[in-house]
Amino acid sequence: MMCAAQIGQRGRRVLLIDHANKLGEKTRISGGGRCNFTNLYSSSAHFLSQNPDFCRSALARYTPQDFIALIERHGIAYEHKTLGQLFCRDSALQIIAMLQNECQRGDVKWQMPSQVRRVGRAGSDFVVDTDRGTAMAASLVIATGGLAAPKVGATPFGYRIAEQFGLKVVPPAPALVPLAFDPETKARFGDLSGISIDAEVSCNGQSFRENLLLTHRGFSGPAILQISSYWKGGDTIEIDLLPGIDIEAGLRAASGSRIQLDNLLAQFLPKRFSQRWCAASGIVKSLKEFSSRELREVATGLHRWRVRPSGTLGYNKAEVTLGGVATDCLSSKTMEAKAVPGLFFVGEVVDVTGHLGGFNFQWAWASGHAAGQVA
Numbered sequence: 001m002m003c004a005a006q007i008g009q010r011g012r013r014v015l016l017i018d019h020a021n022k023l024g025e026k027t028r029i030s031g032g033g034r035c036n037f038t039n040l041y042s043s044s045a046h047f048l049s050q051n052p053d054f055c056r057s058a059l060a061r062y063t064p065q066d067f068i069a070l071i072e073r074h075g076i077a078y079e080h081k082t083l084g085q086l087f088c089r090d091s092a093l094q095i096i097a098m099l100q101n102e103c104q105r106g107d108v109k110w111q112m113p114s115q116v117r118r119v120g121r122a123g124s125d126f127v128v129d130t131d132r133g134t135a136m137a138a139s140l141v142i143a144t145g146g147l148a149a150p151k152v153g154a155t156p157f158g159y160r161i162a163e164q165f166g167l168k169v170v171p172p173a174p175a176l177v178p179l180a181f182d183p184e185t186k187a188r189f190g191d192l193s194g195i196s197i198d199a200e201v202s203c204n205g206q207s208f209r210e211n212l213l214l215t216h217r218g219f220s221g222p223a224i225l226q227i228s229s230y231w232k233g234g235d236t237i238e239i240d241l242l243p244g245i246d247i248e249a250g251l252r253a254a255s256g257s258r259i260q261l262d263n264l265l266a267q268f269l270p271k272r273f274s275q276r277w278c279a280a281s282g283i284v285k286s287l288k289e290f291s292s293r294e295l296r297e298v299a300t301g302l303h304r305w306r307v308r309p310s311g312t313l314g315y316n317k318a319e320v321t322l323g324g325v326a327t328d329c330l331s332s333k334t335m336e337a338k339a340v341p342g343l344f345f346v347g348e349v350v351d352v353t354g355h356l357g358g359f360n361f362q363w364a365w366a367s368g369h370a371a372g373q374v375a
Contacts, residue, residue, distance in 0.1 A: 001096075001099035001100065001103055001368075002099060002368035003141050003368035003369070003372040003375070004016045004106065005099065005102035005106050006106070006368065006371075007106065007141075007375050008106020008107055009102075009105055010372075013107075013109075014103075014106060014107075015108075015109045015110075015135050016108050016112070017112070017116060017130060018111070019112075019113055019155075020113060020152075020153045023096060023100070023112065026145070026153075027092055028093060029092070029149075029152065030092055030361075031087050031088075034092055035091075035361070036085050036086065036361065037071070037078075037358060038064040038067050038086050038362045039083075039086065039357050040080070040084035040086065041083075042063070042064050042358075042362045046355045046357075046359045047352055047353060047359065047363065048175075048229055048230075048322065048353045049327055049352045049353070050170055050328075050351055051328060057332045057370070058332065058366040058369070058370040059366045061366070061369070062370065064362055066365075066369075067365050068086070070102075076088060076090075076095070076098060077089040077090060084358070085357045085358050111130065114131060116128060117129045117131065119161055126138075126139070126140040126343070128140070138342055139342045140342060141346060142158045142161050142343070142344065143345075143346045143347050143349070143368065145158070145321075146158075146320065147318075148175070148176075148177075148318040148320050149315070149316070150315055150316065151316065156172075158345065159172065159325070159349070162325045162345065162349075165343060167329040167339070167340070169323070170323035170351040172322065172324060173322045173323055174312045174313075174315050174317075174318035174322070175228060175229040175319070175320050175353050176225045176226070176320050176356050177228045177313055177317055178215065178217070178218050178219060178220035178225070178313045178317050179218050179220075179231065179311070179312055180309055180310045180313055181217065181219070181310065186218075188276060188279075188280045189214060189273075192273060193214060193216040194213075194214070194215075195272065196211050196213050196214075197211065197212045197269060197270065198210075198211060198212075198243070199211070199243065200243040201237055201239050201240075202238045203227050203230050203231050203235055203236075203237045204235065205230075208222070208223045208226035208227055209223065210226065212224055212239065218309065218313065219237075219307075225319065225356050231309065231312075233311065234308070235308070236307065236308045237308075238304050238305070239305040240302075240303045240305075241277075242268055242269070242303060247268070247298075248299035251287065252295055255288065255292075257287045257288060258286045259286060260278075260284070260287075261278050261286070261290075261298065262274045262277075262278040262284070264287065265302075277305075320348055320354070321353070322353045323351055324345075324349050324350050324351040324353075325345045325349055326351055327350065327352065330350065334370055334375075335350070335367055335370050336375075346370070346371050347363065347364040348360065
């Protein structure tokens with residue numbers, strides 16, 4: 001819709017084809033129904049891609065302030081939560097309605113729901129055969145998303161079109177997704193569902209400090225969703241359960257006490273978790289029974305709890321898709337395929353994946369705007 005509105009408002013004729021029965025469902029359910037529509041700190045540092053610099057141009061030319069100006073023109077109230085994240089004060093439906101209105105300003109025509117049966121070429125034009133007829137156009141924009149959230153319509157359609165026209169596709173994978181317990185960890189912690197901990201989670205040189213949430217199937221919460229984009233099968237994640245706390249000094253200060261270790265840790269961590277962590281680590285005794293070396297080892301274990309997830313919870317639980325149409329096949333200024341004039345790819349279907357917190361929406365707006373200026 002962002003791209004279609006831009007094209008239409010330039011005076012071009014636009015047909016928007018969508019296979020879904022409901023418009024913008026992924027937007028509607030985002031941010032707990034209030035749509036985390038951008039992040040004030042959007043920059044290339046918050047995106048993953050085989051070419052991390054690819055997103056710079058589009059993000060610089062359509063910024064969070066540009067999108068904020070758009071929603072303010074439409075009278076949508078919003079609020080800043082934390083870490084630059086902006087949400088609608090009322091409902092994500094306002095963003096969908098705003099984009100619809102922008103499309104109407106550009107006289108965009110709609111064909112929805114409609115299934116695309118085939119895409120081909122007739123000379124320099126693209127031919128799109130659908131269950132509601134055939135359309136021809138000089139430009140074709142693929143804005144079909146990735147594989148995350150198949151329940152609201154995600155399909156591999158965009159990747160198939162890219163491959164049909166000879167473009168490379170970086171193998172997709174779930175991202176911003178919970179990680180599953182291995183059997184041993186599940187047996188020990190799987191019944192602690194709902195416990196949340198302020199933690200710093202690290203993997204492959206990346207670290208995120210936000211909440212970690214235990215579920216009956218594995219680890220979730222913002223810190224885990226963030227690190228999942230960097231985790232690969234078989235990797236170990238390292239969890240600092242007490243970031244910023246010198247727990248070794250605290251343990252030594254209480255080293256002559258009869259207090260049990262789990263009871264002392266319950267001053268810093270949820271009590272049920274501290275009990276289970278101590279039991280799983282085989283250290284159920286009072287502080288006076290620890291040697292100096294053991295105290296150091298306990299502190300290290302709390303700051304560097306190492307866990308090897310068995311996998312992710314898959315596309316059904318993922319917020320976005322890692323990978324996609326290879327950026328070296330596209331112009332970073334226009335999103336046009338270098339080898340196929342008139343063919344554009346925008347948004348999640350491209351190999352550009354943002355961190356949690358509104359970055360993926362900003363990429364959608366920025367890449368859609370970039371293509372919308374030239375398609």
